[in-house]
Amino acid sequence: MGILQFLFWLLSAVALTGAIMVLASKNPVHSVLWLIVVFFAISGHYVLLNAQFLAVVNLIVYAGAIMVLFLFVIMLMNLNTVIETRKNLWMKAAGIISGGILFLIMISVVRSSADMVSRTAQLKEGSIGLIETLGKVLFTQYVVPFEISSVLFLSAMVGAVVIGKKD
């Protein structure tokens, strides 16, 4: 087991524990902090895949901005004392069943997809995550979806401004 594999398993363990703790912790602020831990672990995976740009952007955008906004909301709503709303037993059962089915579907898709069969994660190889290649790919091969998504962002921004200006 090389050092890369060791890191891979370590990061995976951290990510999974973090993800479970997000769901398990009672305090919503703790959940957010665990989610940040998950993002860090995922960024670590990106670094292992030699996708440094993706790793850092993941940190800046998700951990650095979106999670801060989450924390804002939670801190302002003052959810320190957890008021557990009573949930219907039927709702719980429905949630478990639908979630389980989704999980099964995903596993079966991953197992049966032709691209994935007999592939292992390539560590420290490939250059798709580097900023130059990524930029080239985005502006040549995927230029139309890229521009469309940018228009989408712009419209979302305008929408946010309109909502903010209402009163």
Added chain:
Amino acid sequence: MNLLAFDWALLIEKLVLIAIIITISLVVAMYATYGERKVAAWMQDRVGPNRAGPFGILQPLADGMKLFFKEEIIPNSSNKFLFILGPCLAMLTAMMTSAIIPWGSELRIGDRVISLQIADINIGILYVFGVVSMGVYGIMIGGWASNNKFSLMAALRGASQVISYELAMGISLIALLMLTGSLSLKTITEQQMAPGHYWNVLYQPLGFLIFFVCALAECNRAPFDLSEAESELNMGYHQEYSSMKLGFFLFSEYINMFISSVIMATLFFGGYDIPFIDESKYNPNLMAWLGVGALMVKALIFIFVFMWIRWTLPRFRYDQLMNLGWKALIPLALINMVITAVVILKYFN
């Protein structure tokens, strides 16, 4: 089991480098506190600390001793783990940025070439941004875990300020990146050192100005020190903190100041470039050391300017801060970016 099979000499070299850099940044931060008090005193026609040692140069040690020996108070109703995590995160993120700064060119000892940079990653500046955006968690967690409404409000202010100014900072940097074509700080420095090239500040004066203002805001320095506005929020996010935990918060501010000074020197003022000298003509080892010195001098000048501004300008009001960030700096940065793009396309293509 080939877990241990890697370049041990490299590991030791990097560890030594990390230790030295951390020590240097701590010492600089220590003496920045002393410098701040001296500069403040001079600007107010006072003398400043002059009791501990000659000219008061032992003052930071005395301050540190005092902080260490003060009683450690953890409020009963606070979240204890997060309360301790807050200052740790603030300190950690302040230190982490120094990893990608090129402190000098290369040292040659025998056959071995030692780069005076811990890690030359090809996304250098983005890494800085990532770490800086993490830095806000120290303030937020600390402020929230104190369970004090003033701390919480200061934390929210600090966080929204950092997020707002990060945008303008990023956009002003994009213009610089168009010029350099690289995110690596080492490459950017070497481009500025190359004959026929000048420091980036000459190409990007407006970009530098925006970056500088944003750096002030990101470090929570006056005139943007709203998160510790004594007159409004008692003491801000570290109101409940005492002893060395408070020291960590205060110290991380000075480390941040040092690191952002170094980054500004690297991005806009040639990094370890000694002005008017062609480094390649002289002994490389000597030049490397002189380069480190040059970078330090530039950083110290920036630290002085930070202090100079702090003791000149009054604090912004919160709405003024947000207006400046969103309505002045971001449009300016966008204009700067568009102009740079047009000029590059038209004349350098």
Added chain:
Amino acid sequence: MQALTQKSKPVSREPMSLMEKIYLPAVLKGMSITFSHMFKKKPTVRYPEETRPFSPVFRGLHVLNRDEEGRENCTACGLCAVACPAEAITMEAAERKEGEEHLYREEKYAARYEINMLRCIFCGLCEEACPKDAIYLSETFAPASFARKELVYAKNDLLIPNPKTEPEAFAKAKGLKPIK
């Protein structure tokens, strides 16, 4: 209402001009002012090493005077105690015995002489009331103390050193240059 001076200026409520809106010129101007202050002479007095000279009329701690031969001037007449508005001075008189002529100048002297420094307001009326030049206010402060008792100064605390036996201490207490 009539203005007391012509110094007041009306506040300008006009909208800011472009130059003012940029802020930078004003910022730079302010920074140049603070920078120039760095090189100004500091008015600070580094206290224990340097002290500011007292004015000749400064009224500090009391001193009971002696004449040139080292004899106490005070005759315990009680005028100072009467003059004292704060009632800080108490004394007990005694008669001079044979063979004490070198200690006291006149036949009567103060056996006990106390000034309560907590009451004293350093007005100097005792100094003015004294017909014998016996009490003076010197150019020193009353030091701080943790106990009230220590701030009731007895005769030993107040007496000036003997010019015969300790000329240097006497000169220092008088504020004269040391005798060489």
